[in-house]
Amino acid sequence: MSRPTGNLFGWTLALLAMALFCSLGVWQLDRAQQKKAMLAESRSVLAVRKPLPLRAAADPARKAVYDWAQGEGRFTEAPAVLLDNQTREGRSGVRVYRVFQPNMSQPDRHQADAAAAPPLLVELGWMPLAGDRRLPRIESFSGTLQVAGLLAPPPSAGLASAIASPQADGNLLATSLDHAVLSNALKLPTLAPRVLRLDPALKVGYLRDLDILPNTLPPERHLGYAVQWFGLALTVFITALVLTLRKRKQRSQAA
Structure with missing residues (x-):
């Protein structure tokens, strides 16, 4: 495989990985927004009742x-x-x-x-x-x-x-x-x-509250995961760029 073809293949893999990580980050941001909206709606309902x-x-x-x-x-x-x-x-x-x-x-x-x-x-x-x-x-x-x-x-x-x-x-x-x-x-x-x-105030049943997100991730956790996915995408880009520049430097020194 020629060097230009090898570079192209490497960047293709890098771009695919970056696209995947960015899509996962966007999905986590969307989940965070959805849950923020759910919490805001439920708090409004509970305030008025x-x-x-x-x-x-x-x-x-x-x-x-x-x-x-x-x-x-x-x-x-x-x-x-x-x-x-x-x-x-x-x-x-x-x-x-x-x-x-x-x-x-x-x-x-x-x-x-x-x-x-x-x-x-x-x-x-x-x-x-x-x-x-x-x-x-x-x-x-x-x-x-x-x-x-x-x-x-x-x-x-x-x-x-x-x-x-x-x-x-x-x-x-x-x-x-x-x-x-x-x-x-x-x-x-x-x-x-x-x-x-x-209603937890009713004297019937067992331990309970009106938390609408029990046993699931809060918006802040989704935001944290989004930052991680975007960070991975950036890491892949920097790694691919460094490797490309390093190979160019090695070729120029060998010429």
């Missing part, structure tokens, strides 16, 4: 946004859903969800053709796992309850495959809150796409 009825959880036009909602209804006898791989203060655990069936609101009762609000998943909070990963006992609820909280999209699934495995106690251990998988596992014809992050 203007309640919507629970049926808003099923509004397809709002499935990716945040709302404060409240209403009454009952927890069904459907199995609890335990979202696996959830950490809190360095401890491994599960996030617990139960199916909640809202009651029809008073205005809806006056409409003969009004349909009942579809059931939704309510997050009851986080519970730790024992060292042998024995699942905790999940309490059940009876009677009508008044609930309130943050309507939110389900937690990001990341790279995990959507699985909901039945356990010995009848509950489901899930790797993500995939709408289709859970609807099928819970034998529900309809299930609202958003979940209700139960």
Whole structure:
């Protein structure tokens, strides 16, 4: 291979690597902006807490946004859903969800053709796992309850495959809150796409807060990774440039 051809090949590899690193950096910047927007939206909702009825959880036009909602209804006898791989203060655990069936609101009762609000998943909070990963006992609820909280999209699934495995106690251990998988596992014809992050002030459930980014990277981490990717692209460029100049100097000395 001639020297010019070798230089061209080397710079081709360098440019491909730089393009890859820059694209990853841009993706991390985009994720940082997305999460900043999510945090700003949720903080605005939590500051005002203007309640919507629970049926808003099923509004397809709002499935990716945040709302404060409240209403009454009952927890069904459907199995609890335990979202696996959830950490809190360095401890491994599960996030617990139960199916909640809202009651029809008073205005809806006056409409003969009004349909009942579809059931939704309510997050009851986080519970730790024992060292042998024995699942905790999940309490059940009876009677009508008044609930309130943050309507939110389900937690990001990341790279995990959507699985909901039945356990010995009848509950489901899930790797993500995939709408289709859970609807099928819970034998529900309809299930609202958003979940209700139960108000921590309510005296029901387990340890919880309204952090919308649990077990995931905050915007600052994405920004840090973006800087690293752009730094790698710059390193590749400088390395390729130094090697090219060094080879030119060696050729000129040999001439």
